[in-house]
Amino acid sequence: xxxxxxxxxRTGHTKKVAETIADMLGCDREEIVDTQWRSGPLGWLRSGYxxxxxxxxxxxxxxxxxxxxxxxxxxxxxxAGTVSVPVRTFVSKYKDLLCKVAFFSTxxxxxxxxxxxxxxxxxxxxxxxxxxxxxxxxxxxxxxxxVKEFVSGLEEHS
Numbered sequence: 001x002x003x004x005x006x007x008x009x010r011t012g013h014t015k016k017v018a019e020t021i022a023d024m025l026g027c028d029r030e031e032i033v034d035t036q037w038r039s040g041p042l043g044w045l046r047s048g049y050x051x052x053x054x055x056x057x058x059x060x061x062x063x064x065x066x067x068x069x070x071x072x073x074x075x076x077x078x079x080a081g082t083v084s085v086p087v088r089t090f091v092s093k094y095k096d097l098l099c100k101v102a103f104f105s106t107x108x109x110x111x112x113x114x115x116x117x118x119x120x121x122x123x124x125x126x127x128x129x130x131x132x133x134x135x136x137x138x139x140x141x142x143x144x145x146x147v148k149e150f151v152s153g154l155e156e157h158s
Contacts, residue, residue, distance in 0.1 A: 001155065003027040004064055007075030008086040010038050010047065013106040013138045017147065018075045021104065024151045028069075033060040034086040051079040056089040066097040071128065071154065076115060078107035078132075083115040091122040102129040102154055106138060129153040 005022040008031070009015035015031065022029035035058040038047050050057070066072055076087035083091075083105075091098075101123055105115050116130045131150040137143040 002070045004069040005029040005073045008032040008084055010077055013135050014075045014077045016138055017133055020147050030064045032086050032090050048080050050085045055085055057085050059089055066094055071100040072098050073102045075104045078105050078115050083118050091119055095123050101127050103127045105132045108135050128157040
């Protein structure tokens with residue numbers, strides 16, 4: 001199975017999980033780069049506002065050829081209960097190049113929200129696997145077992 005982990009991370013939690021997944025799978029990874037400034041309190045407010053409006057953004061071009069991968073694993077932080085603006089933009093822009101997908105998310109609350117349903121609707125295909133991590137799990141390194149289960153599920157679908 002040739003896999004790519006593609007992700008957006010504002011605070012570093014999603015990046016940390018993405019790197020762990022890519023390392024366990026021994027696969028490529030690529031960060032989604034948003035051209036809008038999202039740091040600090042004003043960036044946080046802008047991000048939340050654009051999320052509730054279901055806005056899209058401008059992304060830097062990808063280096064990877066998505067059509068060359070058997071599965072694309074997409075990671076997003078949860079903003080205002082749903083998928084982040086950069087990941088919504090990525091999925092909207094590249095959905096026709098995605099054969100098989102899997103999703104993961106990081107969130108500040110106790111429960112995942114509806115990010116996966118939205119991502120699935122945008123892709124038009126059901127993910128082979130999904131997993132969500134709280135920021136507390138990531139900060140305390142309590143997420144590794146869930147990553148192992150996620151990776152194992154991906155390998156079963158290859």
